[in-house]
Amino acid sequence: MAQVAGIKIAEFGGPEKMSFTRWETPTPGEGEILVRHEAIGVNFIDTYHRTGLYAVPLPSGIGLEAAGTVEAVGPGVSSPAVGDRVAYCSGPIGAYAEAHVIKADRCVTLPDWLASETIAASMLKGLTSQYLIRQIHRCGPDDTVLFHAGAGGVGQIAVQWLKHLGSTVIATAGGAEKCAIARALGADHVIDYRSEKVAPRVREITGGKGVRVVYDGVGKDTWLESLDSLQTRGLMVSFGNASGPVTGVDVGILAAKGSLFLTRPTLVHYTATRESLQGAADDYFAALKSGAVKIADPTVYALKDAVQAHTDLQGRKTTGSLILKP
Template sequence: MAKAVRFYETGGPEVLKWEAVEVGEPGSGEVRIRHEAVGLNFAEIYSRTGLYPASLPSGIGVAAAGIIEAVGDDVTGVAPGDRVTYTGSPLGAYSTERVMPASHLIKLPDAIAFDTAAAMTMRGLTTSYLLRRIHSLKAGDTVLLHAAAGGVGLIFSQWAKLLGVKVIGTVSTEEKATIARAHGCDEVIIYTQENVAEKVRELTDGVGVPVVYDSIGATTFETSLNSLARRGLLVCFGTASGPIPPIDAMQLCLTGSVFVTRPALADYIADPAEKAELAGELFDHVGSGRIKIEINQRYGLDDAVQAHRDLESGKTTGSSVFAL
């Protein structure tokens, strides 16, 4: 029988329950997929705590890879036996199998393993839109990236290197700094030891950076603003430490007429053609070995509580997956 992780109330990791579930047959526009690997992403913590509202009781998880077992009526583009990956709603990826909309699936090239796909689909597509859609970067530009040793961070730094973009990364420990440097970070600031904004100014001859990529949120917002060059852009694409504070328009003026955006991956993959383009470039880089996906933590789905504890505590580096 199929099994899944579900939660009946919001709260800490302990609200996650591993239980048997009925899957059923796919309806119109749907497929039934057997998962081979499931991604572990910070977005799932937002669902579990209620920051991202869910109708309870609920499944959890937004990214996985596997094999299509059955398709419903009006499904085109995929067929039973196809290798696929996905990211996005509806929740429920923490499961051995599930029924879901076929439109969310992306065919997976043979060159990419299931665990690699589960680890990278959300993080890789996020990196893809950050580097290829948010701001027109050119070779020689220098940007600031928080959480440089995380899943997005390691992909971002490698991809930026391919584009000739220099990355100043922030991390919490020397161990994480070593990992970030090994994956393409040109400069690494250990934020527990140095003032990030001051160090950024020092590294950029007092100018600051044209773009800051911030997945941390509440605790880094001021630092990020103060690291920007005049008319720079702050990209707040995550809230690991909590939501960003209310924005004072005058503060943006006084900081150098800077800009702030809070993008969501869903708005960059809503168009099938754009999603295919972003995924195609990602798969090409990973399949060729130009970008390596570091899976540094593996769990069983029945150990989701511990996986969430590890992720929330900042213990993890690179990507994490549930192996089935």
């Protein structure tokens, strides 16, 4: 029986808990397909699965996103067909592998113009940007928004897309090099939050008013600065925990800071149905095709070097996206 190589975790912990191993090639069941991967996306959420912040049953594979070619289809699958190029970003967990079985209705078929590397580097981040700036709040020319980690994976896509939609973008980034990247992507103002307090700068930029929306994937370290950057009745979108989760919130703080709105969303709920997944993907693909959003060449690691990829991502050493190549 043929085997596939990939990454498994037997216990939660640091990057070194990921081991490169082999197992029997899985067979697709009812409604499933086997995808032979060409490129695998690395996302911050993978580190939460690895550490146990988002606990998964162990032992487990890791990774939610990849692009490749359909190698086999299970009973009841009419589309996609063997040989089609597809991508997925909602698991099941275990994408860090040469091949993986997924539900046929959780993948999208790729147009010829879209490289597997580009979409593996950006499907999860692109669909996240889509629901953040096109669904949670439909950002447009009247909006001034603050987007944290603007040189990161999600950040690079969102900054470009927001500019295309006509919004005024204030981005944060850590250090001069990352600030230069956010600026080059079109951010109107960039704050180096390693050396500058965010909220006073935002007040200065907005003439004291504050921003309409804050998009905060950094979490614990930026929570208060984010609330303090909002205009009265502004919207706080807390969508990640790169610095650690926000905990112990007294909801009264939303009143004290200006009758604020707060949401803590996840991509799963914005792409839960086939229609919502395809709709978000169509919107994102259109942004890529038109050139409104460009994906910088991702940093490429060999699949067996996933430990290094996680070390770099969590160490704030990366910009843009990371992919693993089988």
